[in-house]
């Protein structure tokens with residue numbers, strides 16, 4: 001009874017007192033009693049309470065979350081890790097990343113497309129309810145706006161989420177960049193945030209293209225390999241790309257064919273990088289890697305050239321910033337200054353957690 005009353009005032013507490021003060025008060029009054037009365041506030045863990053659930057499309061829901069005081073303010077485009085206990089008979093803790101689709105003053109939202117065979121997305125769709133508290137991470141990720149003046153967002157399916165959050169944040173700024181937003185969906189019914197994109201909240205050029213429906217309006221059905229027709233100044237625009245693997249591959253192949261400068265490309269990965277071992281270049285000489293920003297060099301012995309650059313650095317006691325270790329989160333991302341790398345690369349951009357040395361001298365930013 002007491003605990004229910006305490007929990008219902010969480011939105012009020014966060015909005016009125018503010019996270020910094022809640023942190024101060026909770027840490028100074030932490031004990032077994034307060035922790036039992038309200039484990040959402042009297043905790044050392046980052047948690048979020050579900051305060052609303054909206055059905056966006058038949059297979060996609062948005063979960064509005066009220067994070068507790070341990071949550072750091074996110075940048076649009078970043079994601080969080082959500083941990084839930086799922087499994088029919090034996091409860092197993094599973095964690096998945098979800099981009100923050102909407103960021104408000106006190107709440108953040110994740111928009112989850114249900115994977116029929118998936119564990120966490122199914123659990124969220126079937127079991128999660130308003131009032132439930134989830135374990136979450138603080139925001140992470142490098143898929144964020146970097147101040148460019150001309151942008152093109154290219155997304156498909158659930159890949160719209162980080163793009164939508166950056167779009168909304170930029171729409172609210174006084175000196176808004178020139179934004180074009182291309183979104184590919186199967187049908188109008190499956191179009192996530194369709195009302196917001198088609199409504200008048202957004203002043204940017206929005207093009208929604210449907211893969212399963214031919215529209216009479218030509219512009220409404222631009223294929224990913226016709227982007228230059230729709231955006232003749234595409235090469236002058238910085239591209240933010242996110243979507244299913246097949247879609248991303250199609251777009252990247254197209255961008256390569258028109259010689260788009262990959263230095264101007266930001267890509268968000270929703271799945272692990274799938275490394276084809278046959279593509280790792282076998283070197284029979286040692287490799288010297290120089291990290292310009294840290295002003296240090298280390299040697300990867302020839303027999304270790306099958307190690308990722310991150311593993312090789314760690315084996316030499318050198319710390320490289322990293323997160324997922326699987327090419328998804330973008331935390332380790334850096335640029336090649338000179339030399340060659342195989343594995344997870346995009347032009348000069350590489351992901352050391354899933355990239356391998358491919359020349360005997362390698363200089364990274």
Ligand SMILES: Cc1cc2nc3c(=O)[nH]c(=O)nc-3n(C[C@H](O)[C@H](O)[C@H](O)COP(=O)(O)OP(=O)(O)OC[C@H]3O[C@@H](n4cnc5c(N)ncnc54)[C@H](O)[C@@H]3O)c2cc1C
Pocket residue numbers: 079096097098099100110111112113114115117118119120121122141158161162269270271328329
């Ligand atoms: C940075 C980032 C941001 C993301 N943002 C979003 C977002 O905004 N919205 C969103 O909907 N998703 C997002 N994702 C994807 C999300 O993290 C999950 O991957 C997705 O929801 C599926 O998780 P799941 O637990 O439901 O499926 P999983 O249980 O992970 O299963 C996924 C697929 O793999 C198959 N599979 C599982 N285990 C095995 C196995 N052992 N062998 C073979 N196949 C297997 C399943 O059959 C299923 O088809 C994001 C991912 C990242 C990395």
Ligand code: FES
Pocket residue numbers: 321322323324325326327328329330331332333351352353354
């Ligand atoms: S992309 Fe996550 S650590 Fe490399």
